Amino acid sequence: MTKRLLTFFLFFIFFLGNTYAQKLVGARVVDYITNIDIAADSLLKVELLAADSSFIAEGWAARMGNEPKYKTYAEAVVEREGSYIMRVSHPDYYTLYAPIQIKFYRRESNILLGKFALKRKLREKTTELGEALVTATKLKFYFNNDTLVYNADAFITQQGFVLQNILQKMPGLTINNDGEILSNGRKVETLLLNGKDFFNNDRKTLLENLPAFMVKHVKVYEKEKDTTSLFERERELKGLVMDIRLKPDYHSNFLSSIDAAAGTDKRYYGRALGLKINDFHRWSVFAGANNTNHNEELTRNGQFYNIDNGIGQKDFYNAGVLYNVDEREGRYSLEGKARIQWSKEDVDLKQVVQQFYDKYHIFQLGTSSSSSRNFSFQTEHSLSLFSTTPWSFTIKPSFSKVTLKNHSENSGASFDRNVSHLLGKAWSDSIRLFSLGETLNAYGISHANVLSFAPSTITNAKLEIEKSIDIPHTDDKLTLNASAYRACITQEDFSLRHVDYIRNAQKQSQHQYRNEDHDKWTWTAQANYLLRWSDHHSFSGKLSYECDQLNSSDQFYQLHHLPGWTLQSDVEKLPNNDLLQQAKDSRNSKSYQEWGNNLVGELGYMFQKGKYDLNVSIPLRYLHRKLDFFQKNNDQTVYRSQFFPDVNVRFATWLGGQTGYNYSFSYELKHEMPMMLLLVPQTNDINPLSVEQGNPELDNITQHKINGRFYWAPTMRHNHTVNMNYTYTDGLTSSMSLYNERTGVTTSKFRSVNGNQYLQASLEDAVFLTPRYTHKLTNKISFNYTKSVQYNGLSLQEADKPSTVHNYYFIEEINYSFAIPNTKIRGELAPYVHYHRSTSIRENFKPLHATTFGSHVSVYAELPWSMRLQTDLRTISRRGYNDESMNDNEFIWNANLTKAFSNKFSISLEAFDLLGQRKNVVRFVNAQSTTESIYNNLRQYVMLHLTWSLNKR
Structure with missing residues (x-):
């Protein structure tokens, strides 16, 4: 009994001590008109007064964050609950008396009082000074504490310069073609314009269109997370930041440009851009047309980025609009884009495939030509509403529709040895025209020509709603998320195929039609609670549920079975529905319905102190999937349920300045199920040269990923970077391929393989050879290793190894x-x-x-x-x-x-x-x-x- 009373007494004393311990109170101090933080210098005075205005204690002004995104707080220590007055004064502002009511809560060590807005005094007199001429050399860059500041004017040496021109001149900076920016070998995580991240995802627009004469400074610094930011998306920004600071006269500006070009080989290029920017808005409109393979996407900062893959010859015509609006007081934040495009794409391919077998290798020589016409419309938006009220939420609608029409001609031949050197450099023409003669007869196995037309339509729509709730009197947060997603795919394939089996002296001709329809719904709901236990320790718990439903139909028709339908028939022509059903290939046609349920409970731990950052999460997933398969004489139901414990661990250190070292390490364990359709025991031989078979014995997929990085900069002129990535996969879905050397037919049965590995390691050294950063030498050594495991052979015995x-x-x-x-x-x-x-x-x-x-x-x-x-x-x-x-x-x-x-x-x-x-x-x-x-x-x-x-x- 005595022990229980003692335990209760100690607990009571501890509770009282935590309940009535002193608290730190603070409030943002901003200008009443501009809403910009007032400088936290010695002129800003803070005092804590009693309710009767008697003096209690001196407070202080504190600055949080780096320039130019710092925030000023008026802070003081309160010993007990009650009514107080905070007096904030500054010579340039009217003194503010703010009554406050303080109540202590157990897990609330710091009490935020909101915002104090001071009104500026009117200037009584202005003295006009005479002119003075000062001649000096422009300082190119300097350090302000840990912030590297470049003077933009010092790098403008010609008219017409844009931001990219001067960044390329700045010592230590590297600008890659995709908009990636490196500062002394370190990746710039976030690009800001006047402290805003509107252009971070669209860097090239800003880099290539912002006139250099508008820029005052370029600042590079390390940014910590800022939980006090008005806009939620900015609170998580962390790492190395580059902030483009404009001159005061250009904080609100309209930019426009037109680029028109014509050239030889009937080449043309045209692009128009309009960009309206200020501290709280970004509006962009663009239009373009070219036949120079420029599929240009406009970034939010006005930069055009070529997203084309670089193959073929293509014409693009597009137009779009992007916007980003932050309300001055943080009440709402809007961003979005819409884009419309039409394209014409012509791609020619010549390919040599060497297949490995024990007896000898098979060589497949192929050539193809495709011509497609595509139209697409895409739009997505993110609307954060009522951000300063308890009713705040974010809604994210998106929609896209793509229509494609592709004509293609494919030719290929299989040989028991490499004959490309016998056919000469124009062997692709010989295969297409079927004029191989003695070479084909001597070494050939099979030959095929396929003419096809494939129109398709892809539609996607998604609606996501997110709600974040700050738990009163704590630093905890509850985040709720729900979404609905629908994807519809309709695809047709008209084809004429002719196959020659050389060794069997047989021929096969097919006129085929395929019609696919897929309709998938996905619904998700998620709750995530973040518990900030102390300044350095946090815990998280997440519960999410996802369900999906897929309805699919995949129908095949052998039109050559109908009277009068041959390889000479129009490839895009279809018979009436009655005749079409007579030609249905019931053995390959199928339909199926699939349902999935994914329940995830995740526990996480986060440690942050100084430059150290540790994140550990353990997702516990329960997956259940079911598929009803319908095919003539082969109706099947397959299902699979599995519990997966996954793991994510990441440890990182952060570089506090421009020199020193940092490193990071991460490990991820992830499990996945194979595609349910592959588990159905079925055979698809619609392509006579490639037969596929399902396998109900496929394993689940297990993948381990390890990533590591070490960066060391002993001086501003010298840095080293070591990177390492390793992936090990078991249960990867592949196939066991059996090749018939008489006919050239490959029969593939899906199979799980173990032991696939990937390793990438690199060492990069960079050194500036001169004190003025004018000469730089970089050396990068990389080693990549892949271990690829699969099954194939010319016999069942060989293919099973x-x-x-x-x-x-x-x-x-x-x-x-x-x-x-x-x-x-x-x-x-x-x-x-x-x-x-x-x-x-x-x-x-x-x-x-x-x-x-x-x-x-x-x-x-x-x-x-x-x-x-x-x-x-x-x-x-x-x-x-x-x-x-x-x-x-x-x-x-x-x-x-x-x-x-x-x-x-x-x-x-x-x-x-x-x-x-x-x-x-x-x-x-x-x-x-x-x-x-x-x-x-x-x-x-x-x-x-x-x-x-x-x-x-």
């Missing part, structure tokens, strides 16, 4: 860059070597060796009369490819000469691939085969651009 191929990639890249004098002349020399070796212990496998080497030389020069010359020469040499036509050398030379007549008008001459040697070659190796592909691309051209820009305040 795992085939393992080890791929080793060694990459050496050296880059020397310079900038002289005053960065008016810049250049780089970048030699490289990529070596690829493939090995295997399977019989008849000889190690494969492929090497690609070359260099990249570029020069940028600012010439007299506001002219700029930019030229680059890239050399590429390939060795070790099966297709001899790929073992060659390329010299790719591009050039651009620009003349700026003012900050508004410029003219430029662009020359693309002057020597006409550019190719697009891709090589891929796995456990079953080596694939070498070469695509068509743009031919050489010369184009004249006229660019007009308007900047209006």
